[in-house]
Every structure is written in structure tokens, then in C-alpha cells.
Amino acid sequence: MAAMSTSETTRDQGADANDGRATPVEGAGRIPDPRGVRVSLVHAAAGAEIAALVLEPPQIPVAPSPRIAGRGVLGGTGPIPPATPPDPDDHRHVLVDGQPAEAELIVLDGVRAILARGGPAGTRDQVLIMPPAPPSGAAAGLVRREVVVGGWRVELEIEPAARAALRERARRGREEVGHAGPTEVHAIIPGVVVSVSVAAGDPVAAGQQLLVVEAMKMQNELRAPRDGTIERVAVAAGRTIEVGDLLLVIS
């Protein structure tokens, strides 16, 4: 292990991984595996909190078991008994949020894959894993991917778990110093702003109508996410907006 970690520091993510190892995550009481990843939702819907998932390989050292190609089924020779101990990767054991689980991704082509869970008798989901988005603006080491399961399109952010743990601690530190900052309200649908019912300086109550956006001939009311005062209105009636555009700021 020691030899491995020194060679690792020469790689771009090595510094982070190394830091993560030097200071164990509180509460967890164990060192996150440098190959672990944290997968979080990009646009988490308001109200429906979906926690990030931390995925790690099993912590037990896995002996490299020689795998015999095709187990003789395709080779024409008689069946060869599997190597002992049983190949631990046959259906992959991983740690999901610290709990051991059996999950395996069988990639069929560049996009289609099958997610098999719970061993041979478990569930199988057909998934589409779209090619990663070009790394624009995203922090280094962060990969964005679109995954489709059962018709649901999910945009995910994937980063090394060790990095995520570091970042999490840094954020918590900031919050302790902290102040409840202004809330930025962003567009969740594209369209045209039909009307704006508030102006800078107005007090607003949670649930109060802020503005109306028309998309596909339907008028959608945007309501205040919390009580506060309008600090700034960034759009005016008639403006065309895209998803993610800043609409207004509530302080």
C-alpha cells in the first residue's frame, strides 16, 4: 500500500487523495478508499432532497484471482472448475454509503448498459449512460454524466470520494462561521417572462407569486421559496430565459 500511495502523488488528483488519507473523515472512523466516488444530483428538485451516494470498492484486500477465459464453455475443452476461492468480482461487491452491496454494471456498448443488483437472482435495470459532458467550468476531477433509467433522465456529478469529503468539511467550516446568505432564485424551465410582480426592496412571504414564465403556451407562476426582501430583480417582462438563469435574489 505504501508504495502505491507514493506513486499516486505524482498524478493530478494525488494531492487531494493524499490529504484525505492524512485526515480521516470524522465519524466514519475509516480511511476512504481513494478509488471511491461520490455521486450527486446536479439539479436536485426543491423539497425532494436526494442524498449523494458514496460508492467504494470493498475494503478487504482482494487477491488477484486468475480468471480463466470463458470458463471453458466457449473454448471447446471440458468445463474447468472455477478457481478457489470464488472469484470475488463475479458479481461485484461494493460499499454503498459504507454498507456492503452487490452491484455490477455490464456495459453493452458506448451508451447502453445493464445494472445488475443483488446477485444473479436480483434486479436488472437497463440504463443509458451518455458520454460525459465536456469539462466546462466544472472543478477539476468532477465529471458530469447524464444517466437514463426507466425513462428518467438523471444528471449526476461524480467526484472522488476523498475530495468530496474534504470539500464537505470545508463547507461545514464556512457555515459555522456563517450567515444565512441571500437566496438566488434561478429558472427551472426555459421560456419567456410574462410579468414580474415584485421589485427590489419589496418584502415577500414564502409562497408569494414573484413572476410568471410562459413556456409552451402555459403560464407558470414562480413563488417565493422563503420569507425575505427582494434584493435584486435580474429579469424583466418579455425576457427569454434559459434553465439556470438568475431571476432574482431574496435576502
Place this chain on the structure above:
Amino acid sequence: MATSRSDPALAPSLRKDDAGARPFRRVLVANRGEIAVRLIRACHELGMEAVAVYSDADAAAAHVRLADRAVRLGPAAPTESYLRIDAIVQAALDTGAQAIHPGYGFLAERAAFARAVEDAGLVFVGPPSAAIDALGDKLHARRTAAAVGVAAVPGTLEPAPLDRPDQVAGIVAEAERIGFPLLVKAAAGGGGRGMRRVAAAADLPAALVSGSREAASAFGDGSVYLEREISPARHIEVQLLGDVEGRVVAIGERDCSLQRRHQKLVEEAPAPGLTVEERVHLHEMAVRVASAAGLRNAATAEFLRAPDGTFYFLEVNTRLQVEHGVTELVTGLDIVREQLLLAAGRPLSPDALDAAARAATPFGHAIEVRISAEDPGRDFAPTPGRVTRWWMPSGPGVRVDTALEAGDRVPAEYDNLIAKVMVHAGDRGAAIDRLRRALDEVEVAGIQTTLPFHRFVARDTSFRAADLSTGWVGERWDGPADHRRAVEAAQLAAGLAAMDAAVAAGGVTAAPRPATATSATTSHGAGSADGRWHRSGLEAAQDRWPR
């Protein structure tokens, strides 16, 4: 403008069949999307040329590519393109089209458009402008039905006066008489636009104003009226055809009860659970209203069926319906073809009369789901954008009407329907099985669609039991819960992919992966620094499947 040099109609006919079967030489299709493609297909099957019109957002769209000619109308905004009556009529005159088919939406139910087409000496493929006036205006239609003894949903027969604040008290009193909850509806409406549900008198003034504003934006007419909400109700509609001699027939009904925000999501033919007598009675009522209003060509009479089995007349749509395909599947009739023949002044065809004769006993069962660019996990909010992957089902008994392919953009300016998946089978249970199978084949990425909702419907026991009502979606569908399950699976899949990618990139080799993953990946030599995953995995998959 039109160059007649290459016009096949003027060349000696090489067609074996009677050239007289062709109702027109050239037809302009005044629409976009899947319905424009559907109409162009019918034109081509009849040996006619099709002229497309398009906005800047659709310059490379499928309907433009399929058409024999195409005319640009203007910028993307509907008011500057597909709603421009003058530009569309001029395009037809310039290209030598003899008829204009409006499809559904846009100008399909504007009497002014039909009149402009008629005045230009062209044929409007649809009911005459007078019938659109009488039936397309929901208030006119309610009065027409009342006159021929067909019961309409209780409510007002005149538009609510909104310009006079002093009359608000009068409207509220009227509303109390009708009873709450009630619906504010747009007289010129359709698709739930301008419609508001009002539970108490206090909410009525606000609903009238916002409903009227939306109606004015969508239809250019802000008139609204009040109607009692019938709940739970089934939404059942009757497909009608009429010829110039005034003969009107019903060729079957459809059940469109599964709706969200008064937008239909799933339609089927025939309506499950009706007796033959009920069907005959329903068809007869629809024919009575349509005949009284002077219907020609194709239209649909909509009814609500209350829990006690009473049918209430709702409105007549004087156009081809989105869901006409399910009726085509169970009757074997091509409704668009019939429309074009009827528009040319032909009497109802033997096929149409045949279909009418067995309207109450159709062939098998058909179901259509509307795949829309909407997020069923966020209250069906629109999700326009670029489609990066697009794979539609096929196989026995499956019909898909769409105009989309991978790489296309779903514009925010237009309707969000992107594909209609229809299935046909011997009975309703077999049709549901086929629907489930077909929807499992669909692959769409880039935008969220209503596919998860439809997959849920195809597996739901109460849908299979035909326990349908217009409130079904709100009662049965828990979008966020279904979404959460999918997100969890997606997180797992993305995480496993990323871990494999890290190994493939040779990033970390501590605790070496067992041979399968590493050997398969490194042999490709594609482990790139950005962690892209190039392993094909087919070998591994083949290895695992037999177990």
C-alpha cells in the same frame, strides 16, 4: 411562383390506378411536427404533392425534408409563423396548392382561417368555416346541443363579462347556482389552456382574470365561461365524418380519461366497459349534434361520462384529433385519407360507411400514449431542449408517429408532444402487454420526457382493470417516488462506471481489480486521462449471461 415544368401531374400518368382517385394535385400542410409528417404521408400515398411551411426553428425539420416543396413563414414565434393566416394562404397560392390541411392546433379551429382559405378559392380540409363557428366556439356548441336535446355539462351559455368590475357579483351568483367546484373555461379553448379549477367563490375573480389572460395569449380571444366540474368522470369522444351532402356518420369512440391539467396523456379505442347499446346511444347523440351544426369532413364530439353512466356533451373539436390513430387501428380506416377525399367533394367512401356500420363492434383494442417533453416528476413542467438519443419501438402491432430524431431540438415555442406510441392487439389486456413491451424499448436522452409515467401506466393494476377517470393521474401517479428510485439506480450505475474508468485510466492500482475489468479495459488501450470509459464490455456481458 410555382414551376410547373417538373410537375408530375402534367406529365402523362404512369400510374396504373385511376388518376381520378387523386383528390388534389398538391396540398399545403399548415402545421409542423409529427402531424405534419402524418399528413404528408397521406398526401404521398394518394399520389399528391405536399407543400410544407416552416418557421426558422424548423428549417431542417422532418416535415420540411419530407415535403415536395417548403415555404418559410417567418421567425420561430407562432404568431410570426404558423399562426400567420395571410402568409400561409399566400404560400398555397404561390406554390399552386389546391387545398390546405391545418392538422391540429395552430389554425385548425380558427373559422377566420377556414374563411380566408375559402375566400382565396382554395379548399380547406376540414369543416366549413360556418360549422367551425358553430362548433369550435364551445358556447355556440353548448347552445347547439341544447337545441337538439343532447344534455351538455351544466354551466353558463354566455361569456362571463370581465370588462365590467360591477358585474363580478353577478358572475359569483351564477357560479353559486352551478355549484363549486367548477371550471373556468376558454370559449375558444382547447388543451386545458385558459382553464382554471375554482373550489370556492373567493377564488373566482382571480381565476377568471388569469384564465382569460392565458386564453387571450393562446387563442387571441379572452372569452371565458363557467362549467360544473364532473368528478370522477370519464372522457369519451366520438370520431365523426361528414360529406358535402350533409351525411354524418360516427366511426367509433375513444376513451381519453387519463389526463393531466386537462391535457390527454393516454387514449384508447374502444372505450372499455361500455355495452354495445351504450356505444350506439353515444354515437347517435354525437351525430345529432354534428348534423345540427352542419358538420362536413372530420370532427370529434367529446362527452363526459359521470359515475352513474350519464353522458354529458362537452364540445366538438372541428379538426383531426391528436389521437385519431387509435381509431384508425381498430377500424382499418385512414382518417386523413378520408378527410382529403371528403374535402374534394366526394361522398362518404364505402370504407367509411363500412366502418360506421360496425362502429360499436371494432376490431380488437388500440392504445396510444403521448410522449411529451415534460417532466412527470415536476408536475409535468415543459422540458424543451436537444435530444441526444432517440430510439423508438417497433415490431408487431406497434405504430409510432413522430417527427423527431437524435440531434433534433424540441423548441420551446411549440407544443411539447414529441411522439405518439400506439399499439394494437386482439383485446385490451393484450394491448396493454404490448404497450409495456413497446415502452421498454424506448430510449430517449437529452431531455426528460413523460416516458416514466407511461411505463407506470402500462404496469398499473387499476389501468388494467379499466378503473379510469380524469382524476386518475393525480390519484395514482407518485412521480417523485418513482424518480427517487431511478436516481438511486442511476447514481449506482454512474458510480460503478466512474470506478471502472479510474481503473481503466490507470489512475489508481492499489488493491488491484480482479482480472476481468483490468484486462478487458487495458487491452483496448483507451484509458484516457479524462477518465472516459472506452471498454466495450460485450465480452464480459457474454460471459455473464448464461448463468
